[in-house]
Amino acid sequence: MTDQYWTRCAAIMQARAKKVVSTQTGYGQYNAATMDMVVTDKLTKVFPTPNGEKTAVNCLSFAVGEGRIYGLLGPNGAGKTTTLRMLSGLMRPTNGSATLGGFDVGSQPQEVKRVLGFLTANTGLYQRLTARELLVYFAELHRIERSEAVLRAQRLIEWLNMSE
Numbered sequence: 001m002t003d004q005y006w007t008r009c010a011a012i013m014q015a016r017a018k019k020v021v022s023t024q025t026g027y028g029q030y031n032a033a034t035m036d037m038v039v040t041d042k043l044t045k046v047f048p049t050p051n052g053e054k055t056a057v058n059c060l061s062f063a064v065g066e067g068r069i070y071g072l073l074g075p076n077g078a079g080k081t082t083t084l085r086m087l088s089g090l091m092r093p094t095n096g097s098a099t100l101g102g103f104d105v106g107s108q109p110q111e112v113k114r115v116l117g118f119l120t121a122n123t124g125l126y127q128r129l130t131a132r133e134l135l136v137y138f139a140e141l142h143r144i145e146r147s148e149a150v151l152r153a154q155r156l157i158e159w160l161n162m163s164e
Contacts, residue, residue: 035102036063036065037065037115038070038087038098039064040060040061040063041097042096043059043060043086043095044059044094045079045086056079057083086105087105087112088113088116089112093105100115100116114143132153135156136153139152
């Protein structure tokens with residue numbers, strides 16, 4: 001990585017630190033540099049069934065701070081996958097709201113997808129791509145032009161002595 005790259009990263013982080021993002025979650029305003037990366041407020045998903053309705057997620061509220069690891073645990077049918085699908089924008093909640101990285105899941109789905117890594121257990125994406133392809137893939141997700149992504153991937157592979 002070049003000094004220019006790290007200077008640009010530092011500038012981006014400084015700009016984010018100055019940005020104040022307003023949420024509608026009851027958590028008020030927060031500074032984007034120290035924000036909760038995931039915030040849900042009364043997130044609810046109800047599915048229609050032949051016999052009425054099935055509530056998969058009921059008024060789920062939580063916040064996950066930047067740099068924290070958070071797990072959703074529960075038995076089959078507890079709503080874990082439904083919650084992740086709502087957070088990723090793959091499914092619209094029936095009620096409530098959620099933000100990821102300060103972006104609203106409902107109104108800013110493209111921005112959410114840029115800050116979220118979500119891979120279900122059955123896609124097998126990582127097994128289908130080479131290490132080089134994965135590096136380029138993630139660089140492109142972060143809006144790095146393909147030619148630059150390929151160049152950076154090659155530099156990183158050489159630096160880590162992984163070329164074989």
